[in-house]
Amino acid sequence: MAGHDAGTQHQFTGIAKYFNSYTITGRRNCVLATYASLAAIALFFKLKPKKKPAVTEK
Amino acid sequence: MMLSFFDQFMSPTYLGIPLIALALSLPWILYPKPTPRWLNNRLITLQGWFINRFTQQIFQPLNLKGHKWAALFASLMLFLITLNMLGLLPYTFTPTTQLSLNMAFAVPLWLATVIIGMRNQPTHALGHLLPEGTPTLLIPILIIIETISLFIRPLALAVRLTANLTAGHLLIQLIATAAFVLLPLMTTVAILTAVLLFLLTLLEIAVAMIQAYVFVLLLSLYLQENV
Numbered sequence: 001m002a003g004h005d006a007g008t009q010h011q012f013t014g015i016a017k018y019f020n021s022y023t024i025t026g027r028r029n030c031v032l033a034t035y036a037s038l039a040a041i042a043l044f045f046k047l048k049p050k051k052k053p054a055v056t057e058k
Numbered sequence: 059m060m061l062s063f064f065d066q067f068m069s070p071t072y073l074g075i076p077l078i079a080l081a082l083s084l085p086w087i088l089y090p091k092p093t094p095r096w097l098n099n100r101l102i103t104l105q106g107w108f109i110n111r112f113t114q115q116i117f118q119p120l121n122l123k124g125h126k127w128a129a130l131f132a133s134l135m136l137f138l139i140t141l142n143m144l145g146l147l148p149y150t151f152t153p154t155t156q157l158s159l160n161m162a163f164a165v166p167l168w169l170a171t172v173i174i175g176m177r178n179q180p181t182h183a184l185g186h187l188l189p190e191g192t193p194t195l196l197i198p199i200l201i202i203i204e205t206i207s208l209f210i211r212p213l214a215l216a217v218r219l220t221a222n223l224t225a226g227h228l229l230i231q232l233i234a235t236a237a238f239v240l241l242p243l244m245t246t247v248a249i250l251t252a253v254l255l256f257l258l259t260l261l262e263i264a265v266a267m268i269q270a271y272v273f274v275l276l277l278s279l280y281l282q283e284n285v
Contacts, residue, residue, distance in 0.1 A: 025185075
């Protein structure tokens with residue numbers, strides 16, 4: 001498709017070095033981070049203890 | 059028994075034997091194979107030229123590793139174009155109007171391209187899910203959108219072929235019925251409808267060839283991303 005950016009003209013520092021949308025590894029890391037976040041959110045809601053309503057004596 | 063317009067799309071069976079097997083074997087039966095001798099006749103030469111030209115066209119943008127798929131794509135193209143064109147003959151059944159058949163083509167081939175990409179070059183395959191130069195705020199949204207679009211690809215491939223062919227056949231049947239019914243009532247309108255039917259048939263011949271080509275072209279593009 002479009003030519004891959006080797007990322008040589010970009011000098012990233014800090015977190016942008018690993019998570020950016022210009023280099024192929026940066027894009028890969030963004031994708032993996034997004035998937036991991038979605039999996040974490042799903043896992044959080046799955047493992048969240050459900051509140052049982054209090055049982056009142058009749 | 060009242061015939062509906064959708065009866066032409068029912069998978070035909072005879073005494074419990076599914077005739078779709080016969081319909082699917084026609085592209086294999088109808089094409090003569092090249093002779094083991096030095097030169098072929100004119101028809102086979104033309105056939106070979108067409109297959110070579112098509113394969114060259116499809117594989118030009120693909121790197122060497124993707125050329126392993128040449129036989130598969132060439133035979134798939136020939137198969138689809140033959141099924142589509144044969145279906146334009148009156149009273150024939152077109153197997154490519156069945157979503158099940160088209161999904162059976164699209165899903166395994168698409169999945170193969172994805173698995174090849176993930177195995178051989180996982181960084182590139184995953185990196186494709188985020189377009190280059192995306193603004194930071196849009197990154198998560200775009201990744202989700204691109205993932206959805208990745209999984210929709212086989213569905214789109216299959217439904218595109220099914221819908222185009224089904225709609226074309228249905229239109230032909232409707233307009234032919236209209237021309238036939240109008241003939242004793244409004245002859246001039248019936249003649250105009252017949253002209254429309256003729257033009258539609260020409261369009262459907264083009265659509266039959268184009269849809270087969272588009273199917274294989276898109277698969278080659280998906281392969282290009284992953285190989």
